[in-house]
Amino acid sequence: MHRPTDRLLFVLIGVYAVASLVHFIHNAEFLPAYPGLPASWTSAGIYFAWLGMTAVGALGALLVYRGWEGAGLLTLAVYAMLGMDSLGHYVVAPLSAHTGMMNTTILLEVGAAGLVLLEVGRRAYCLATRRSRARID
Numbered sequence: 001m002h003r004p005t006d007r008l009l010f011v012l013i014g015v016y017a018v019a020s021l022v023h024f025i026h027n028a029e030f031l032p033a034y035p036g037l038p039a040s041w042t043s044a045g046i047y048f049a050w051l052g053m054t055a056v057g058a059l060g061a062l063l064v065y066r067g068w069e070g071a072g073l074l075t076l077a078v079y080a081m082l083g084m085d086s087l088g089h090y091v092v093a094p095l096s097a098h099t100g101m102m103n104t105t106i107l108l109e110v111g112a113a114g115l116v117l118l119e120v121g122r123r124a125y126c127l128a129t130r131r132s133r134a135r136i137d
Contacts, residue, residue: 006064008119009061010065012112015115016057016080016109016112017054017057018112019108019109019113020050020083020109020113021054022105022108023106027046028046029043031043034093034102035092035098036089036092036093053082057075059075060074060075069127070127076120077117077124079116080116083112084117086109086113087106087110090106
């Protein structure tokens with residue numbers, strides 16, 4: 001049950017998916033240059049991680065699109081939190097240890113994930129309010 005109000009959510013998911021892809025491509029192609037990452041990581045593994053992560057987002061979007069809003073929003077919250085995990089780059093090495101492009105791709109992904117998380121939270125609040133009002137009526 002796609003609604004016109006879903007447009008903002010789907011646009012934000014798309015922006016986040018693209019920002020995430022850009023970060024993961026940069027990470028995979030310049031893997032040895034990223035400070036503090038485990039030596040066991042491979043470019044292929046990074047691409048597969050992006051595919052898995054994005055599959056979570058696609059599932060959440062599909063659930064919302066099909067009218068399973070609660071389950072979809074929960075799944076999308078997980079997807080957005082996976083993007084916030086890119087801040088882990090700064091746990092293993094400070095911001096100053098990363099190049100400008102590394103910081104740009106990391107922060108673009110995190111910012112886009114944050115916007116998805118904010119919209120998911122807003123929609124979850126609206127959904128809970130609607131359900132609460134329906135019980136009262």
